[in-house]
Amino acid sequence: MxxxxxxxxxxxxxxxxxxxxxxxxxxxxxxxxxxxxxxxxxxxxxxxxxxxxxxxxxxxxxxxLRPAWIMRAAPLFYVLGVGLLVAVMLFGETSKGATRWLNLGITRIQPSEMMKIAVPLMLAWYFQRQSANRFRVLDFLVAGVLLAVPAGLIIDQPDLGTALLVLASGFCVIYFAGLSFKLLIPAVLAVTLALGTLVAYEDQICQPEVDWVVLHDYQKYRVCVLLNPGSDPLGKxxxxxxxxxxxxxxxxxxxxxxxxxxxxxxxxxxxxxxxxxxxxxxxxxxxxxxxxxxxxxxxxxxxxxxxxxxxxxxxxxxxxxxxxxxxxxxxxxxxxxxxxxxxxxxxxxxxxxxxxxxxxxxxxxxxxxxxxxxxxxxxx
Structure with missing residues (x-):
């Protein structure tokens, strides 16, 4: 009792x-x-x-579950998640132009969702293992690779929303681990310049024949609709x-x-x-x-x-x-x-x-x- x-x-x-x-x-x-x-x-x-x-x-x-148990399981969880993302790329089911689901016979799963948890788990585990020493630039580069691999696989599906959340949760771990804000200034300036160019030349850039290369057409049109929703009021x-x-x-x-x-x-x-x-x-x-x-x-x-x-x-x-x-x-x-x-x-x-x-x-x-x-x- x-x-x-x-x-x-x-x-x-x-x-x-x-x-x-x-x-x-x-x-x-x-x-x-x-x-x-x-x-x-x-x-x-x-x-x-x-x-x-x-x-x-x-x-x-x-x-x-005790955090120590969770930490020990982090690498396995991450490797499993990345493996499932690769399986989606090779054998996944395509619906509405996106390949995000993996059919296991008895059910379908969306492996990208588990990466919202698996990526920060893996990064927190990595920085815990390196915490005995002062973090070096190499440590942040390795963490960036650990983040970029699943994010890239998710973007390729394509699933920009989930990729954004995976990138955000993973970046928070890297930033909280001690990433200098000075290293982010070039990225902030690049994004600001890109947005300024997009707003200034929206009429030319958003033409159907213009290929944005890094984005799919439907993602391009979402950005263009944000700038001018009235351009397609009954459609996008x-x-x-x-x-x-x-x-x-x-x-x-x-x-x-x-x-x-x-x-x-x-x-x-x-x-x-x-x-x-x-x-x-x-x-x-x-x-x-x-x-x-x-x-x-x-x-x-x-x-x-x-x-x-x-x-x-x-x-x-x-x-x-x-x-x-x-x-x-x-x-x-x-x-x-x-x-x-x-x-x-x-x-x-x-x-x-x-x-x-x-x-x-x-x-x-x-x-x-x-x-x-x-x-x-x-x-x-």
Missing amino acids: KLIVQAARRMFAVLDWPLLILLVVMALVGMATMHSAVGNTDWRFADQLRNFLLAFAAMWFVAL GFHTIQSMIAVGSGGLYGKGYMQGTQTHLDFIPERTTDFIFAVYAEEFGLYGGVVLLILYMLLVLRGLTITVRAPTQFGRLLAGAMSMMMFVYVFVNIGMVTGVLPVVGVPLPFMSYGGTALMTLGVACGLLMSIGAQPPRPDG
């Missing part, structure tokens, strides 16, 4: 209650918004409820225009729950997935949007608090990457819904429909709880 009680205490001791409460609130908001988007009789509502339960179960399971610009109308029509207070006309008259495309924030903003307005952003901010801040208190280099780097990955999710999704960023297919955490993304977020939160359950550093 005593062993059972001790095991039960251990199971609940790993839960980070501030983080868990925030996640439960986010789940309730997400399910309420999904109910408005599709109704409780739609199969997606029940499916999303199941997805949340599975994501919370995955979170709890990962939280029970439709998503952006309708979502911006929905967000703007919500005003300060919103139209009220279940009263969104853009939503219920089917003007918002992909309203249960990438554009669910437009549904929320139309019904709850600017004030409701601010409340949602505060919830996300608290979620990220809780993750960063765990990061600061982590007792090991591995824990700090991994927790920081998981926290910033959620920030990038929110920033990119809301940016593309409001017309600030191009549409790249990034879901809104704990709001958008989809089991794979929710499972990834559940594992990320489980990693935060596992790290947070360890005794903090003496100076933390």
Whole structure:
């Protein structure tokens, strides 16, 4: 009996209650918004409820694992993920012009999703192994290769949204490990120059006959539509225009729950997935949007608090990457819904429909709880 009680205490001791409460609130908001988007009789509502339960179960399971065990498994997890990406390139199923899925007979999997976790895990493991010495430029170059290989394979599928999240989570590990900001200045200047050139010569660069080489045609048109949505209002610009109308029509207070006309008259495309924030903003307005952003901010801040208190280099780097990955999710999704960023297919955490993304977020939160359950550093 005593062993059972001790095991039960251990199971609940790993839960980070501030983080868990925030996640439960986010789940309730997400399910309420999904109910408005599709109704409780739609199969997606029940499916999303199941997805949340599975994501919370995955979170709890990962939280029970000790960071030392997780660290030992990191290289294997990374190699498995890269191997599956190569298998997708060779044998993957193609749908809507993209080859992202691998058919295992009994089910299909999307290996790129697991790399959102596997890449920061591998990089945190690598820097933990090198932490006995001062990090050299070579160490950051090796880390860059470890990041570039899976990111390149994902971009080739093509899946720019997932590649962006993999790059963001991996880059956070490298930056938190001590990468000098001075080394980023050339990249920042190059991006700024490219954006300036794109805006200045948009009419010429966005012509159909112009090949961007590094981007697929559909990615090129997404960027061009961002600069001028009215150039194709009933085609490639439709998503952006309708979502911006929905967000703007919500005003300060919103139209009220279940009263969104853009939503219920089917003007918002992909309203249960990438554009669910437009549904929320139309019904709850600017004030409701601010409340949602505060919830996300608290979620990220809780993750960063765990990061600061982590007792090991591995824990700090991994927790920081998981926290910033959620920030990038929110920033990119809301940016593309409001017309600030191009549409790249990034879901809104704990709001958008989809089991794979929710499972990834559940594992990320489980990693935060596992790290947070360890005794903090003496100076933390």
